[in-house]
Amino acid sequence: xxxxxxxxxxxxxxxxxxxxxxxxxxxxxxxxxxxxxxxxxxxxxxxxxxxxxxxxxxxxxxxxxxxxxxxxxxxxxxxxxxxxxxxxxxxxxxxxxxxxxxxxxxxxxxxxxxxxxxxxxxxxxxxxxxxxxxxxxxxxxxxxxxxxxxxxxxxxxxxxxxxxxxxxxxxxxxxxxxxxxxxxxxxxxxxxxxxxxxxxxxxxxxxxxxxxxxxxxxxxxxxxxxxxxxxxxxxxxxxxxxxxxxxxxxxxxxxxxxxxxxxxxxxxxxxxxxxxxxxxxxxxxxxxxxxx
Amino acid sequence: xxxxxxxxxxxxxxxxxxxxxxxxxxxxxxxxxxxxxxxxxxxxxxxxxxxxxxxxxxxxxxxxxxxxxxxxxxxxxxxxxxxxxxxxxxxxxxxxxxxxxxxxxxxxxxxxxxxxxxxxxxxxxxxxxxxxxxxxxxxxxxxxxxxxxxxxxxxxxxxxxxxxxxxxxxxxxxxxxxxxxxxxxxxxxxxxxxxxxxxxxxxxxxxxxxxxxxxxxxxxxxxxxxxxxxxxxxxxxxxxxxxxxxxxxxxxxxxxxxxxxxxxxxxxxxxxxxxxxx
Numbered sequence: 001x002x003x004x005x006x007x008x009x010x011x012x013x014x015x016x017x018x019x020x021x022x023x024x025x026x027x028x029x030x031x032x033x034x035x036x037x038x039x040x041x042x043x044x045x046x047x048x049x050x051x052x053x054x055x056x057x058x059x060x061x062x063x064x065x066x067x068x069x070x071x072x073x074x075x076x077x078x079x080x081x082x083x084x085x086x087x088x089x090x091x092x093x094x095x096x097x098x099x100x101x102x103x104x105x106x107x108x109x110x111x112x113x114x115x116x117x118x119x120x121x122x123x124x125x126x127x128x129x130x131x132x133x134x135x136x137x138x139x140x141x142x143x144x145x146x147x148x149x150x151x152x153x154x155x156x157x158x159x160x161x162x163x164x165x166x167x168x169x170x171x172x173x174x175x176x177x178x179x180x181x182x183x184x185x186x187x188x189x190x191x192x193x194x195x196x197x198x199x200x201x202x203x204x205x206x207x208x209x210x211x212x213x214x215x216x217x218x219x220x221x222x223x224x225x226x227x228x229x230x231x232x233x234x235x236x237x238x239x240x241x242x243x244x245x246x247x248x249x250x251x252x253x254x255x256x257x258x259x260x261x262x263x264x265x266x267x268x269x270x271x272x273x274x275x276x277x278x279x280x281x282x283x284x285x286x287x288x289x290x291x292x
Numbered sequence: 293x294x295x296x297x298x299x300x301x302x303x304x305x306x307x308x309x310x311x312x313x314x315x316x317x318x319x320x321x322x323x324x325x326x327x328x329x330x331x332x333x334x335x336x337x338x339x340x341x342x343x344x345x346x347x348x349x350x351x352x353x354x355x356x357x358x359x360x361x362x363x364x365x366x367x368x369x370x371x372x373x374x375x376x377x378x379x380x381x382x383x384x385x386x387x388x389x390x391x392x393x394x395x396x397x398x399x400x401x402x403x404x405x406x407x408x409x410x411x412x413x414x415x416x417x418x419x420x421x422x423x424x425x426x427x428x429x430x431x432x433x434x435x436x437x438x439x440x441x442x443x444x445x446x447x448x449x450x451x452x453x454x455x456x457x458x459x460x461x462x463x464x465x466x467x468x469x470x471x472x473x474x475x476x477x478x479x480x481x482x483x484x485x486x487x488x489x490x491x492x493x494x495x496x497x498x499x500x501x502x503x504x505x506x507x508x509x510x511x512x513x514x515x516x517x518x519x520x521x522x523x524x525x526x527x528x529x530x531x532x533x534x535x536x537x538x539x540x541x542x543x544x545x546x547x548x549x550x551x552x553x554x555x556x557x558x559x560x561x562x563x564x565x566x567x568x569x570x
Contacts, residue, residue: 001464006474007397010387014444015403021422021441022410028421039424086315089308098309104557105316108323111549111560113503113521116542119528120326123535129341131325138342164319169564176565196304225414228505232525251416256510261420268416275414 037262051266064245072223087175107168118232151243177211213286330539353540366523374501380443389452407446437511455489492563
C-alpha cells in the first residue's frame with residue numbers, strides 16, 4: 001500500500017521519540033567517553049582516549065571485568081545445563097496438566113522484581129537467621145558460612161540466586177523446542193533399543209540447535225546486563241574485597257555517585273564490546289544450516 | 293508406543309516426577325520462607341533462627357510498611373507508569389509495525405535496521421546521556437522521566453511487524469477497494485488479527501516496567517515519587533534491622549506480579565514461546 005500522509009503521521013512522532021531517547025543517547029555515550037565529563041562542572045574538556053587508557057591501571061575495573069566474565073560464563077553454563085535437564089524431564093511427562101504446572105512453577109521467580117527477590121535472598125543467606133545456613137547445618141550437617149560476608153562465597157551466592165531467578169524463561173523456551181521435535185525420531189531410536197541418555201544426546205540436543213542458539217545468545221546478553229542483585233546482595237561497596245563487583249554496578253557508581261560520567265561511558269563501551277564479541281563468537285559456533 | 297503403561301515407562305515417569313518435585317520445593321522455598329518470616333516479629337526472627345513457623349503470628353511487619361512509608365503512593369506511581377507505558381507501547385508498536393509491514397516508502401529498510409541495531413546496545417551506554425536529556429527537558433524526578441523514554445520500543449515494533457507480515461496483503465487490498473482508509477484498515481483488520489501478539493506484548497511490557505529498578509534509581513530522587521522496586525531498596529535501607537517489615541514489604545511487592553502470572557498462566561507461557569521475550 002501507499003499513503004504518504006499516513007506513513008508520515010505515524011512515523012514522525014515515533015522517529016522523534018526514538019531519536020531523542022535512543023539514537024542520541026547511544027551516540028552521546030560514544031562522545032562522552034572521550035570527555036572528562038562531570039555534569040556539576042561548567043567546563044568539560046575533550047581528552048581523547050585517556051579514559052580508555054586509565055582502564056588498564058584501574059584495579060577496581062579489572063576486578064569487576066573479571067567478576068563479570070566469571071559470573072556470566074558460570075551462570076549461563078549452569079543455567080543451560082540445568083534447564084536442559086529439567087526441560088527434558090518436563091517434556092517426558094505424559095500428563096499435560098503436570099507439564100504446564102511445572103513450567104509455571106519454575107517461571108514464578110522470573111516475574112518477581114529482582115530487587116524484591118534478592119532482598120528475600122539476602123535474608124535467606126543471613127548468618128544470623130537465614131534459611132540456607134540452617135538447612136546446611138541441620139539437614140546436611142555442613143558448617144554454616146557467612147555467605148555475603150566472605151569474598152570466596154559472595155559470587156557463588158549471587159550465581160545461585162540468579163539461577164533461581166532466571167531459569168523459568170529457558171525452561172519454557174527449551175521445553176517448547178523439545179515438544180517441537182517430531183516423535184518419529186524417538187520412535188525409530190526406540191526400535192533400535194536406544195536408552196534415554198543416548199536419545200537425549202543424539203536426538204534431542206542436535207535437533208534443538210536453533211532454539212539452543214537463540215536461548216544461549218539471549219541468556220548471555222541478559223546476564224551481562226544484570227544489576228539489581230549485585231547492589232542488593234554484594235552491597236553498596238561491591239562486597240567484601242570487591243568480590244561481588246561487576247561492570248554494570250561499577251558503571252552506575254562511577255556515573256552517578258562519583259559523577260565521573262566520561263569514565264563511566266568508557267567502561268560502558270567496554271561492556272558493549274564484550275557483549276558484541278561474545279555474541280558473535282557464540283553465533284558462529286552454533287550456526288545451524290539444516291531443518292526438519 | 294504411546295498410551296501403553298509397561299513397568300519401565302511408569303518407573304521413568306515416577307523418577308522424573310520425583311526429581312521435578314524436589315527441584316520445585318527449592319524453587320518455592322524462598323516464597324514460603326518470605327511469607328512465614330513476614331508474619332514474625334523481628335525479635336522472634338533473631339531469637340529463634342532455626343524455627344520456620346511463627347510462634348506468635350503478627351501483622352506488625354505489614355503495619356509498619358503501610359503506616360511508616362508512603363506505600364500507597366508507591367503503588368499508585370508504579371501503576372500509573374506501568375499502565376501508561378503498556379497502553380502507549382501497544383499503540384505505537386502496532387501502528388509502526390503495520391506501517392513497516394504494509395506500506396512502501398523511502399528509507400524503510402534503513403530505518404528498520406536502525407531500529408533493530410539499537411536493540412543490541414546495552415542500557416549502560418545510553419543511560420548517562422538519557423539522564424542528561426531528561427534533566428535538560430526538566431522532567432528529572434517526575435514520573436514522566438520513566439514514561440516518555442519508554443513510549444516507543446524497538447522490540448515492540450519488531451515483534452508487531454513480524455506478526456503483521458503474517459497477515460496476507462490481499463486482506464488490506466480488498467479493504468482498500470471497498471474504500472477503507474489506512475487507519476480504518478488498522479482498526480478493523482490489523483488490530484483484531486494481532487490479538488495474540490498484543491496479549492504477549494502487553495503482559496511483558498507491563499511486567500518489565502513494573503519490575504524496572506535501574507531507570508527509577510537514576511531518574512527519581514524524592515521518596516514519595518518512587519516506584520515499588522526502588523521504594524523497596526529505599527525501605528530496606530531505612531529499616532535495616534526490622535527484618536519482619538522488610539519481608540512484609542517484599543511480599544507485598546512480589547504479590548501483584550505473581551498473582552498476574554497465576555491468573556494468566558496460559559497467556560504467559562504461550563507469550564514466551566511465540567515471542568521469545570527475555
